[in-house]
Amino acid sequence: MRTGGEETKRKILAVAEDLFSEKGFDGTSVGMIADAVGINKGLIYYHFKNKNDIMISLFLNVIEELSEYLDKNSTRSGDASLSIDTTEKIRQEIGFLEKRKRILSVIVMEALKSEDEDNFLLKCAQMHLNHEIEEIGGIEKSKTTGFSGDNEFLVYEFFTGFVPIIFFVVMKEKWCRFYGCDGDRLLDLFLDSFERTHLAAHMRQTKR
Amino acid sequence: MRTGGEETKRKILAVAEDLFSEKGFDGTSVGMIADAVGINKGLIYYHFKNKNDIMISLFLNVIEELSEYLDKNSTRSGDASLSIDTTEKIRQEIGFLEKRKRILSVIVMEALKSEDEDNFLLKCAQMHLNHEIEEIGGIEKSKTTGFSGDNEFLVYEFFTGFVPIIFFVVMKEKWCRFYGCDGDRLLDLFLDSFERTHLAAHMRQTKR
């Protein structure tokens, strides 16, 4: 196929993403990754400094993709996107996140370790929240005063908006297995709940 | 102190809880636990079958304590508790969960591994949700039809109620460190958001 080592590197990342999300970072060995890719253990150390470097690489990919996605789907620069209602926007966002659900699981797992210094989950959240604030700042600047005080808006957006969405994405399959229900149906039910809780509060606040 | 081995066993569990939540289950070795307790590695295998047995033991403790808590604080059997408003009830629940936040982190971490078969997080959630349903069933039986269909109420309770609360408990410290804010203040802000989203939707539904 003549792709040099780039193809191998991509494979390593793809397999690592799978295994890390299945077994956790510490539960996955470099040997397991090598075996699953079908290469030698030593080769991994040609492409990556160490095991941690693989995970960081995956994390940085997500941050980059998320950044691009947020910029592209900004209602400030967008044209057609302005006509899309909020629930549909959330549905699209969930679609985007579901493609990255495996690495998102790892980000959440690692974020829960209290020894974790630079918390990628909170970094992702902050990117997302900054974007939300910009949106509101651009379109409904005058109305944001509804959220008074320091971190009030941040806390609301994070714990009742960001967290349920991320958790929905990473737990969807497990939930369906546990309760024996259909994934598409669950998405609709989730969006309905999300609309009636987080989004409803948003409306009430910004329409003041 | 003459406590036989029970005191040692308790210490092992307490230390394991700390280390598992700091480094994750797979990131913690039996030797690390033994060192932190100040006993020999081998002694751990006298009290527990293997490393996994320690975690399961911790998980079962939580399930038991949660069960007791839910029974005790049921508004059906309770007398004084009937006079407590919902937000205050949530505040108490968070207080209860915060004492178990370390093992809760571990439960969440483990629940995210896709190889995990018996998902303790979903088991805890189900206990909690069953209790919620019973409460409503007992007090406002006739009004629950507001939540039509199969899993609609379950999805709503889990993703917009249970999940934000659990996440608040396990992420509180990290959030405060990241944004440099006060824990008590964050709790108030969270409860405010929770009231305006999850609880507000609840009111609208049950008051139909």
Add this chain to the structure above:
DNA sequence: GTCTATAGCAGGATAGAC
């Protein structure tokens, strides 16, 4: 109930041949 000792293996990482 607690410790010492150790088996036995798997882990991360490196050196060097091809």
Add this chain to the structure above:
DNA sequence: GTCTATCCTGCTATAGAC
């Protein structure tokens, strides 16, 4: 760029003395 071989450390778990 990929593989083989290997180092060495650390791991889980057990056996047996005290």
